[in-house]
Amino acid sequence: MAKKELKVALFLAWRSLVRGNRSSVLLNVLIISMVFTNMMFFPALMSGIGVDIKEQIVAYQTSNILIEPAKGERYVTDLDATLSLVNGMPGVERATPHYQEGGLLKFRGRLLGSTIYAIQPREEKYVSPLYTTMIAGSYLGDGDIGEAIIGEMVAGSPNIPEEEEFNPSLGGVRVGDSILVEYSSGLQKEYRVKGIFRTGNYDMDNRVFVSWADMEEVVGEPLNYAPYITVKVKPGYTESFVQNELLQYGLREKVETTEELLNKGIGRALASFSIIGLISMLVSLVIAVVVIFIVIMIKTLNNRKQIGILKAIGVEKSVIMHSYGFQVIILSIAGILVGFLFTGLIVVYMTYYPMVTPEFSATPYVTPFDLAFNGVVLFVASVIAGYLPAWKVARENIQHAIRG
Amino acid sequence: MIEIEELRKIYQMGAVEVKALDGVNLNIDKGEFIGIMGPSGSGKSTLLHLLGLLDDPTSGSIRIEGIDVSRLTDWERTMFRLYKLGYVFQDYALVPELTVKENICLPAMLRTDRTPKDYVEATRDILHQIGLWDRRDHLQSELSGGQQQRVAIARAVVNTPDILFADEPCANLDTENSRLVLDLFREINEKMQQTIVMVSHEDWHKEYFDRIIRLRDGKMVNGGG
Numbered sequence: 001m002a003k004k005e006l007k008v009a010l011f012l013a014w015r016s017l018v019r020g021n022r023s024s025v026l027l028n029v030l031i032i033s034m035v036f037t038n039m040m041f042f043p044a045l046m047s048g049i050g051v052d053i054k055e056q057i058v059a060y061q062t063s064n065i066l067i068e069p070a071k072g073e074r075y076v077t078d079l080d081a082t083l084s085l086v087n088g089m090p091g092v093e094r095a096t097p098h099y100q101e102g103g104l105l106k107f108r109g110r111l112l113g114s115t116i117y118a119i120q121p122r123e124e125k126y127v128s129p130l131y132t133t134m135i136a137g138s139y140l141g142d143g144d145i146g147e148a149i150i151g152e153m154v155a156g157s158p159n160i161p162e163e164e165e166f167n168p169s170l171g172g173v174r175v176g177d178s179i180l181v182e183y184s185s186g187l188q189k190e191y192r193v194k195g196i197f198r199t200g201n202y203d204m205d206n207r208v209f210v211s212w213a214d215m216e217e218v219v220g221e222p223l224n225y226a227p228y229i230t231v232k233v234k235p236g237y238t239e240s241f242v243q244n245e246l247l248q249y250g251l252r253e254k255v256e257t258t259e260e261l262l263n264k265g266i267g268r269a270l271a272s273f274s275i276i277g278l279i280s281m282l283v284s285l286v287i288a289v290v291v292i293f294i295v296i297m298i299k300t301l302n303n304r305k306q307i308g309i310l311k312a313i314g315v316e317k318s319v320i321m322h323s324y325g326f327q328v329i330i331l332s333i334a335g336i337l338v339g340f341l342f343t344g345l346i347v348v349y350m351t352y353y354p355m356v357t358p359e360f361s362a363t364p365y366v367t368p369f370d371l372a373f374n375g376v377v378l379f380v381a382s383v384i385a386g387y388l389p390a391w392k393v394a395r396e397n398i399q400h401a402i403r404g
Numbered sequence: 405m406i407e408i409e410e411l412r413k414i415y416q417m418g419a420v421e422v423k424a425l426d427g428v429n430l431n432i433d434k435g436e437f438i439g440i441m442g443p444s445g446s447g448k449s450t451l452l453h454l455l456g457l458l459d460d461p462t463s464g465s466i467r468i469e470g471i472d473v474s475r476l477t478d479w480e481r482t483m484f485r486l487y488k489l490g491y492v493f494q495d496y497a498l499v500p501e502l503t504v505k506e507n508i509c510l511p512a513m514l515r516t517d518r519t520p521k522d523y524v525e526a527t528r529d530i531l532h533q534i535g536l537w538d539r540r541d542h543l544q545s546e547l548s549g550g551q552q553q554r555v556a557i558a559r560a561v562v563n564t565p566d567i568l569f570a571d572e573p574c575a576n577l578d579t580e581n582s583r584l585v586l587d588l589f590r591e592i593n594e595k596m597q598q599t600i601v602m603v604s605h606e607d608w609h610k611e612y613f614d615r616i617i618r619l620r621d622g623k624m625v626n627g628g629g
């Protein structure tokens with residue numbers, strides 16, 4: 001097919017769009033853009049949730065890399081040596097241990113089961129932004145004994161009666177109040193609440209933190225062991241780089257990246273999310289294909305006689321086919337561009353008003369690759385859907401078309 | 405210019421054979437203005453469509469300028485129509501989204517032997533000739549039936565075809581507009597030596613034709629040779 005014919009086809013297509021039925025053109029563009037937005041939105045929201053969950057876990061729970069006891073052991077032993085070894089590795093920002101004990105919290109007649117975490121407060125600052133989330137009082141110091149910081153959900157509110165609480169709490173603890181902790185060992189210890197934090201992470205906001213030194217008193221011996229160590233990776237290094245490094249160095253403990261942990265933990269949930277996303281994308285595509293097919297089909301059927309006569313006067317059938325094809329190409333490009341815009345608006349809106357649940361706060365996560373991929377898929381599907389009826393009508397026998 | 409021998413077109417309608425054309429022999433010379441007349445269903449359109457390469461005969465041969473058109477491929481037939489033949493139909497079949505000017509240009513735009521300058525000039529000349537220069541930028545929906553048919557004629561002759569075919573071009577027009585259109589055909593025929601084959605069943609049209617071919621039940625009743 002020569003350039004001349006393509007030019008005429010494009011000319012016919014353009015005139016037909018510009019001088020034809022305006023509202024039909026707008027409607028088509030709108031439908032394609034809606035389909036595109038729909039294709040983008042759900043998967044983007046799912047990956048946004050995934051990204052948020054990972055960020056929270058990295059920030060508050062495991063950091064980038066988690067070192068756990070070797071198989072068959074309860075603790076990472078020889079803690080000081082292990083820590084200084086890990087901290088000496090290139091790419092490691094800081095490694096900090098956590099220690100945890102179950103306990104029962106008592107406050108003004110309220111009882112609440114919780115887990116008491118011991119941290120090395122100063123070191124922890126390099127690993128977790130916990131110290132930035134204090135909403136009352138202040139963060140722990142290394143030498144704080146008999147003092148604790150508690151999550152917002154542990155503290156609770158004095159205004160909500162116990163039987164109406166959704167999350168059990170101590171019913172309105174304030175900074176300076178004393179709470180009694182009964183450890184599982186039977187030991188009872190009174191703590192002054194030094195601060196209250198709010199991270200937005202459900203699990204985190206149900207925790208109680210004390211200093212390492214305090215926990216050593218509770219346990220009754222120096223804590224040169226820990227159930228796990230969290231490792232923060234320096235910017236510019238990947239989690240797996242540092243993991244390999246640690247393993248190669250012969251660390252006998254279990255070393256896992258947060259990515260691996262996530263794949264184990266919420267991997268299956270994310271996989272079913274992506275199946276749901278795929279189904280929603282396919283449904284959107286089918287809608288787009290059917291709509292475009294019908295639109296072009298109706299156009300060609302309405303113009304059957306005219307098409308027959310154009311063929312009679314010597315317009316090649318490929319020119320006629322491409323004249324409809326170009327219309328679809330123009331409509332779908334316009335639709336996809338408007339779809340980019342809609343998607344962008346939704347992302348901007350949800351950045352300011354994210355979808356918030358106790359477990360996550362989600363903003364759609366859209367990559368240029370997703371935009372390009374979905375755009376191309378929708379474009380190809382639309383063009384096929386448009387060319388099919390155009391091809392059919394262009395091949396029709398002239399006699400049938402002219403005689404009606 | 406056109407030589408037709410024993411031309412037959414038979415439609416098979418279940419068990420019934422419809423002989424739309426039943427052995428037509430005819431010669432048409434260059435510059436002739438031929439009228440095909442006859443009652444409804446006599447095969448006029450069928451004959452015109454066969455001559456215009458819009459349909460294939462059941463048997464018989466058509467030679468146009470010495471070429472046996474039955475041997476042409478589908479693409480060659482399309483090119484033959486584009487370069488050598490022009491058509492005007494009963495309903496004007498203009499492209500509604502194109503202006504008068506653009507409709508006339510359309511077939512010329514597809515020809516490799518026409519530059520934009522050529523067809524812009526040709527279109528201008530023909531618009532003056534059909535008296536619609538003022539309406540060149542109007543759409544089909546803004547024209548009367550007679551004006552639309554004149555545009556269709558202009559589209560057919562802008563490529564200076566060897567033969568111009570017209571199937572009842574005045575069927576949808578009143579007498580006054582019919583006269584305008586027929587006068588235009590005669591003018592083209594006389595000034596440009598344009599060969600024209602026109603189907604009509606209005607008796608008063610015959611004053612325009614050089615020669616009349618009468619059909620009845622697919623057979624010619626006079627005027628062949």
Ligand SMILES: Nc1ncnc2c1ncn2[C@@H]1O[C@H](COP(=O)(O)OP(=O)(O)OP(=O)(O)O)[C@@H](O)[C@H]1O
Pocket residue numbers: 415416417422423424442443444445446447448449450451605
């Ligand atoms: N596709 C077809 N299938 C079957 N019969 C057909 C077909 N096309 C035409 N015919 C028949 O062939 C005969 C000739 O038809 P044609 O259209 O040539 O008549 P016509 O002289 O042009 O009539 P009119 O003046 O009404 O236009 C008619 O009997 C018609 O019914």
Ligand SMILES: [Mg+2]
Pocket residue numbers: 448449450
């Ligand atoms: Mg007829």
